[in-house]
Amino acid sequence: xxxxxxAAVGTLTGAALIVGVRLSVQPVAxxxxxxxxxxxxSTPSASPSKAASSKKPAASSSSKAAEKxxxxxxxxxxxxxxxxxxxxxxxxxxKIADGKITAAEATYPTTGNSATINPGAVAKLKQETLQKxxxxxxxxSGATYTSKSYQxxxxxxxxxxxx
Amino acid sequence: xxxxxxxELADDRPERELRELIADVCRWLHEVDARFSTYKDDxxxxxxxxGELTAADCSADMRHVLSACADLWRDTDGYFDAYALGPLDxxxxxxGWSVEVASDRLLAAGSANHYINAGGDIRMRGTxxxxxxxxxxxxxxxxxxxxxxxxxxxxxxxATSGTYExxxxxxxxxxxxxxxxxxxxxxxxxxxxxxxxxxxxxxxMGEPGxxxxxxxxxxxxxxxxxxxxGRAFSSANLPAAV
Numbered sequence: 001x002x003x004x005x006x007a008a009v010g011t012l013t014g015a016a017l018i019v020g021v022r023l024s025v026q027p028v029a030x031x032x033x034x035x036x037x038x039x040x041x042s043t044p045s046a047s048p049s050k051a052a053s054s055k056k057p058a059a060s061s062s063s064k065a066a067e068k069x070x071x072x073x074x075x076x077x078x079x080x081x082x083x084x085x086x087x088x089x090x091x092x093x094x095k096i097a098d099g100k101i102t103a104a105e106a107t108y109p110t111t112g113n114s115a116t117i118n119p120g121a122v123a124k125l126k127q128e129t130l131q132k133x134x135x136x137x138x139x140x141s142g143a144t145y146t147s148k149s150y151q152x153x154x155x156x157x158x159x160x161x162x163x
Numbered sequence: 164x165x166x167x168x169x170x171e172l173a174d175d176r177p178e179r180e181l182r183e184l185i186a187d188v189c190r191w192l193h194e195v196d197a198r199f200s201t202y203k204d205d206x207x208x209x210x211x212x213x214g215e216l217t218a219a220d221c222s223a224d225m226r227h228v229l230s231a232c233a234d235l236w237r238d239t240d241g242y243f244d245a246y247a248l249g250p251l252d253x254x255x256x257x258x259g260w261s262v263e264v265a266s267d268r269l270l271a272a273g274s275a276n277h278y279i280n281a282g283g284d285i286r287m288r289g290t291x292x293x294x295x296x297x298x299x300x301x302x303x304x305x306x307x308x309x310x311x312x313x314x315x316x317x318x319x320x321x322a323t324s325g326t327y328e329x330x331x332x333x334x335x336x337x338x339x340x341x342x343x344x345x346x347x348x349x350x351x352x353x354x355x356x357x358x359x360x361x362x363x364x365x366x367x368m369g370e371p372g373x374x375x376x377x378x379x380x381x382x383x384x385x386x387x388x389x390x391x392x393g394r395a396f397s398s399a400n401l402p403a404a405v
Contacts, residue, residue: 125377125396130389132303135313135404138291139169141349142302143325144283150167154300154308155280159169 166258166282168192172269173276173292184274188265195261198224201252212250228253228260231356239364240375247334259322259359262286266355284322286355298404304347304389311395312349312387315404320355324348324362326391333367344369346391350376351402352384362386 073096140154150156170188172181200206207225210216218229232245232253245253262279266286269277276289278297287297296317300310304327314321325347326333333342348365350358361384365372373396376386380398387397397403 125373125386125388125398128395128397130303130393130395131311132306132309133300133311133313134308135298135300135310137298137300137310137313138171139278139280139285139287139297140283140300140302140310141280141285141321141323142283142307143323143328143347144167146328147167149328150282152307153283154302154310155169155283156167157308162171 168262168282169278169280171278171292172274173290174274176273184269184272187272188269188279191265191268192261195224195257198222199228199253199257199261201250201254208251208253228257231260232256235357235360235364239360242364242367243360255363256356256360258282259284259320259354260356263320263355284320284355284359286320287316288318290317296404301349301387302347305393311347311389312397312401313404314351314402316351316402319351319353319402320358321349321351322355322359322362323350324359324366326366333363335367335369342367342369344391345372345388347389348372348376349387350379350384351386352379352382358384 075096075098078096137154137158139158142153142155144150144153144155168189170185172184174181197203198207201208203209207216207221211218211221211225218226221229229245232243235243235256236245243255245251245256258281262281262284263286265279266277266288269279270288274288276292278285278287283302285299287299291297296315299314299316299321301312301314301321301323302325303309303311304325324333326342327346334340335342345366345368348362350362350365352358352361361376361379365376365386365388368375370390373388376384376388377398379386380400385398385401387395387401389395
């Protein structure tokens with residue numbers, strides 16, 4: 001079978017690693033994956049969209065809301081629309097009794113992307129013994145950033161063996 | 164700074180055609196370099212940095228790259244940031260993506276069996292010249308002539324980021340300090356563009372990156388990690404060679 005191999009050096013700009021982030025995103029305080037809320041039973045879908053889109057849900061906003069809106073609130077449990085933020089979907093529910101907000105709860109992403117807040121990932125990496133082999137391989141994956149480090153790499157040896 | 168690119172074509176075709184395919188890949192990679200280099204004054208990246216070019220006026224490739232970097236910033240909790248140092252620097256995405264595209268072009272041109280290795284980040288398809296999957300070693304983080312895993316892959320990507328090569332150049336954005344904890348992070352999955360970015364982001368996270376990586380398995384991205392103190396971890400379905 002024919003094959004052909006070529007190595008070109010110097011084609012790509014350095015693989016600049018991620019370095020730092022000017023990020024102000026704070027992980028929301030650790031949350032123990034609260035399942036919806038036990039105040040759920042009716043859902044006349046009010047739309048507390050402000051609360052729902054807030055990154056720090058629940059407590060603080062609910063007490064303010066309670067002060068402001070003492071009257072005109074219908075009793076019941078209201079669930080906000082799920083709101084997307086960078087952590088995933090947050091849904092806020094409030095419970096109204098006697099025209100006042102008596103409880104507020106938020107559900108947090110359980111399938112989002114965040115390592116910081118999504119609790120209890122099921123998947124885990126398993127620990128093993130670090131191997132040190134000189135195996136017969138076609139290619140080598142490794143951190144090789146410069147032409148110099150390429151020249152010293154196992155991949156370079158493989159390339160020259162094939163050339 | 165340059166990156167070495169190794170290309171192997173294992174298709175049963177005349178040498179002349181294979182050489183032409185390789186030349187085509189090299190042309191594409193040089194085109195990418197001309198457009199995205201942070202070292203060339205006339206690259207699109209440099210022109211955007213100087214404000215001479217806006218996102219609305221740039222090339223379709225640049226728009227794709229900017230959008231992908233934004234997605235990755237979100238998907239990695241901000242650990243992947245094309246603006247980490249201030250000015251735009253999408254190199255961390257461009258490398259993997261350009262190789263991914265190069266492999267797609269090879270396939271479209273009829274090469275079903277090949278690999279492209281750009282500085283340790285590899286996209287491969289099909290089978291080895293002697294048949295069977297490609298056997299790919301993951302470099303041992305302390306001994307450059309040894310490997311710590313051997314994987315068998317027929318269609319997929321593998322990317323490794325490590326602190327052993329350039330020292331602690333990766334900053335943990337939460338602390339502003341060099342990332343510590345992980346010495347080598349390898350991610351294996353369908354797209355090299357994403358695998359590369361994920362490996363780099365996890366390295367920046369340090370040991371919490373272990374849990375973050377574990378969750379990527381749901382999206383088809385397996386991982387193998389060596390910590391600074393020499394512990395090794397791998398995900399359940401890492402395609403280890405037998």
